[in-house]
Amino acid sequence: MRTRLSHVTIRGVEQSDCELVQAVADDWSGSTRCAPLPRVLFEHFGPTGFVAELGGELVGYLLGFVSQTYPGEAYVHAVAVRPEHRRRELGTALYERFFGAAYEHYCSVVRAAAAPADLPTIAFHQALGFHLEPGDGESHGVPVRRDYPAVGESRVQFVRCVAELHAIAPLLVGDRLAS
Numbered sequence: 081m082r083t084r085l086s087h088v089t090i091r092g093v094e095q096s097d098c099e100l101v102q103a104v105a106d107d108w109s110g111s112t113r114c115a116p117l118p119r120v121l122f123e124h125f126g127p128t129g130f131v132a133e134l135g136g137e138l139v140g141y142l143l144g145f146v147s148q149t150y151p152g153e154a155y156v157h158a159v160a161v162r163p164e165h166r167r168r169e170l171g172t173a174l175y176e177r178f179f180g181a182a183y184e185h186y187c188s189v190v191r192a193a194a195a196p197a198d199l200p201t202i203a204f205h206q207a208l209g210f211h212l213e214p215g216d217g218e219s220h221g222v223p224v225r226r227d228y229p230a231v232g233e234s235r236v237q238f239v240r241c242v243a244e245l246h247a248i249a250p251l252l253v254g255d256r257l258a259s
């Protein structure tokens with residue numbers, strides 16, 4: 081697993097991470113409205129959530145789950161990296177852990193969403209190999225699903241096939257990142 085951040089540890093999310101993550105979520109998402117991060121994500125979706133720590137401090141998180149409706153699909157509800165640690169492959173490393181978890185749960189497709197004005201998050205997902213899904217509207221030059229996640233809002237939706245993970249699965253194991 082690659083990262084330009086030395087000594088970062090990525091581990092599975094725990095229930096006790098809830099308050100800490102909730103406390104930074106709005107700050108880290110800036111002008112982009114952060115999706116609500118209810119405690120249920122920490123209590124009932126532990127195997128598909130990850131936090132990144134540097135010197136014991138939280139520097140990133142990714143919270144996702146395996147779809148109960150669509151077999152073989154996993155969904156990333158939220159991903160964020162502490163602003164001063166961005167562009168060092170930490171977001172990529174969090175996603176690599178999630179792809180590994182998706183693989184372990186027999187998923188071949190990963191989906192995510194972002195606000196259409198959130199150009200950095202869109203560029204990030206495209207860099208990770210996600211495609212923009214066709215929507216029922218357009219905003220800021222990208223296709224969006226309207227009235228999602230709530231009436232009056234819209235999101236660009238991403239999809240990425242992770243079936244190729246079967247070939248690289250052994251690389252996705254391990255808690256500590258190489259420095």
Ligand SMILES: CC(C)(COP(=O)(O)OP(=O)(O)OC[C@H]1O[C@@H](n2cnc3c(N)ncnc32)[C@H](O)[C@@H]1OP(=O)(O)O)[C@@H](O)C(=O)NCCC(=O)NCCS
Nearest residue numbers: 109158159160161166167168169170171172200203204207
């Ligand atoms: C999106 C985010 C998670 C990316 O994390 P990160 O650790 O900086 O991402 P990485 O370093 O792994 O970036 C990988 C690639 O994605 C692309 N990318 C990442 N940030 C980008 C940006 N701001 N602009 C353009 N491309 C970007 C680049 O191609 C980058 O590779 P490079 O640095 O070699 O050019 C981070 O910017 C973030 O936390 N944004 C706020 C997200 C948010 O609001 N979350 C809460 C609601 S869900």
